[in-house]
Amino acid sequence: MATKNYWLMKSEPEECSFEDNLAARNHTVPWTGVRNYQARNFMRDEMRVGDGVLFYHSSCPMPGVYGIAEVASAPYADPTQFDTKSKYYDTTSTKVAPRWQLVDVKALRAITPFTLEQMRADSRLAQMIVLKRGNRLSITPVSAEHFNIIAARK
DNA sequence: GCCAACGTTGGC
DNA sequence: GCCAACGTTGGC
Numbered sequence: 001m002a003t004k005n006y007w008l009m010k011s012e013p014e015e016c017s018f019e020d021n022l023a024a025r026n027h028t029v030p031w032t033g034v035r036n037y038q039a040r041n042f043m044r045d046e047m048r049v050g051d052g053v054l055f056y057h058s059s060c061p062m063p064g065v066y067g068i069a070e071v072a073s074a075p076y077a078d079p080t081q082f083d084t085k086s087k088y089y090d091t092t093s094t095k096v097a098p099r100w101q102l103v104d105v106k107a108l109r110a111i112t113p114f115t116l117e118q119m120r121a122d123s124r125l126a127q128m129i130v131l132k133r134g135n136r137l138s139i140t141p142v143s144a145e146h147f148n149i150i151a152a153r154k
Numbered sequence: 155g156c157c158a159a160c161g162t163t164g165g166c
Numbered sequence: 167g168c169c170a171a172c173g174t175t176g177g178c
Contacts, residue, residue: 010176036161036174059176116177134159136175 006052006147007042008065008130009105010138013057018067021055021107028072028106032080033088035100039139044075044101052147053105056130057113058138064115068151073104111153124149 009031011017021029034040053069077098080088093099119125129140 012176038161063177136160138175 002048004051004144005046005048006054006142006144007047007071008054008056008128008140008142009069010056010058010130012059013066014060017057018055018069018107018110021069021105022067022110024107026072026106027108028104030073030078031102031105032078034078034102034138035088035090036138038137040101042139042141043103046141047071047075047103049073052142052151054142054147054150055105055107062113062115064113064117064119065111065150066113067110068108069105070108071103072106075101075103078102111151114150114153119150122149 013020015033016029021027031043034043049071051071053071054065055067055069056065057063077095078088078100080086081090081093081098081100082095083089088100090099116131119128120131125131125146128142128146129135129137
């Protein structure tokens with residue numbers, strides 16, 4: 001059996017907050033809109049159902065981890081790439097060879113937000129990719145140790 | 155709104 | 167393959 005992996009996934013709360021996710025059917029949402037190859041490759045090639053997810057809010061007054069979630073599906077084509085009305089519509093993608101793949105993400109429980117400021121202040125978390133200068137990647141792998149430190153928050 | 159950082163595009 | 171221009175991310 002493959003080892004469980006852990007991820008940090010960024011979302012703008014205006015678009016899909018952790019509360020939105022928790023309120024969704026089956027507490028599950030498709031992770032639409034990723035248009036970066038590295039982030040796509042994590043979903044397409046490396047995620048497995050049951051992997052742990054730190055649900056992070058970005059571009060908001062208080063960035064940070066707001067909830068614990070898990071990967072809830074195998075990868076499949078992101079439907080928004082074919083939707084002409086979507087801001088994620090991609091004219092260069094085809095149904096035969098979809099460019100963008102996603103997974104479903106299931107919200108498990110909210111935590112007292114572990115803010116970016118608190119993450120930076122915690123020396124145990126110093127090696128997290130999301131804290132590295134200039135990092136913009138919306139999906140990053142997280143070590144079990146870092147995941148557990150943040151997931152221990154009630 | 156500013157701007158540093160960095161990914162993508164496209165001319166050559 | 168190089169690299170300048172451009173667009174986007176995301177904290178502040």
